[in-house]
Amino acid sequence: DAMVIQNPRYQVTQFGKPVTLSCSQTLNHNVMYWYQQKSSQAPKLLFHYYDKDFNNEADTPDNFQSRRPNTSFCFLDIRSPGLGDAAMYLCATSRRGAGNTEAFFGQGTRLTVV
Amino acid sequence: AQTVTQSQPEMSVQEAETVTLSCTYDTSESNYYLFWYKQPPSRQMILVIRQEAYKQQNATENRFSVNFQKAAKSFSLKISDSQLGDTAMYFCAFMRGNEKLTFGTGTRLTIIP
Numbered sequence: 343d344a345m346v347i348q349n350p351r352y353q354v355t356q357f358g359k360p361v362t363l364s365c366s367q368t369l370n371h372n373v374m375y376w377y378q379q380k381s382s383q384a385p386k387l388l389f390h391y392y393d394k395d396f397n398n399e400a401d402t403p404d405n406f407q408s409r410r411p412n413t414s415f416c417f418l419d420i421r422s423p424g425l426g427d428a429a430m431y432l433c434a435t436s437r438r439g440a441g442n443t444e445a446f447f448g449q450g451t452r453l454t455v456v
Numbered sequence: 457a458q459t460v461t462q463s464q465p466e467m468s469v470q471e472a473e474t475v476t477l478s479c480t481y482d483t484s485e486s487n488y489y490l491f492w493y494k495q496p497p498s499r500q501m502i503l504v505i506r507q508e509a510y511k512q513q514n515a516t517e518n519r520f521s522v523n524f525q526k527a528a529k530s531f532s533l534k535i536s537d538s539q540l541g542d543t544a545m546y547f548c549a550f551m552r553g554n555e556k557l558t559f560g561t562g563t564r565l566t567i568i569p
Contacts, residue, residue, distance in 0.1 A: 375556070375557070382545075382562070382564070383561070383562075384547060384559040384560060384561050384562055385501075385547075385559050387556050387557070387558075390556060397556075432501065434501075434557070436557075444489070444491055444503050444506050444551075445491075445503075445549075445551075445557050446503075447493075447500055447501040447502070448500070449499075449500045450500070450501075
């Protein structure tokens with residue numbers, strides 16, 4: 343019954359080696375978000391898609407990119423991971439428009455940079 | 457920009473007791489949504505309760521209820537008859553009508569057997 347699915351759950355990557363995290367949803371929501379959460383901190387929004395419209399947060403480093411090829415899938419690309427990028431990455435979805443919904447979260451991908 | 461403040465970094469309470477988590481927010485908007493999310497250790501973030509700002513009645517979900525004071529911009533969560541499974545980080549969150557979700561810094565709640 344999983345509605346927002348993130349793969350992989352755990353990812354280890356080398357310093358500077360590009361890495362891609364994936365997220366899929368079965369809710370047909372028009373908004374998909376990527377959050378970065380470091381230990382014991384609040385999730386920090388990196389960017390979100392409203393349909394195909396990409397919305398980047400002002401303080402998101404250029405090192406972070408995203409793609410949304412269709413409604414169901416969204417990817418987070420980290421072009422050159424640094425040690426400071428080690429974190430939990432959360433994908434979430436919501437429906438925006440008539441009858442807005444709350445955000446539904448995936449289980450997250452824990453990224454380790456070595 | 458909207459801000460969400462949770463002034464209690466950590467709380468603990470005995471099992472079966474009642475606990476209240478505080479949250480205040482700052483906005484000039486009149487149409488928005490407020491949420492409490494629960495994040496158990498190493499587990500998924502899940503919604504606990506939701507409140508629409510235009511509704512005066514406080515939301516309730518079983519043992520969970522809120523005290524929404526719109527004028528004071530306050531949105532506290534009350535957990536009644538607390539259970540061991542309530543141990544988690546609790547995040548208060550704000551969403552403007554068509555915008556992103558903004559989280560507070562969280563309250564780590566521990567239920568003591």
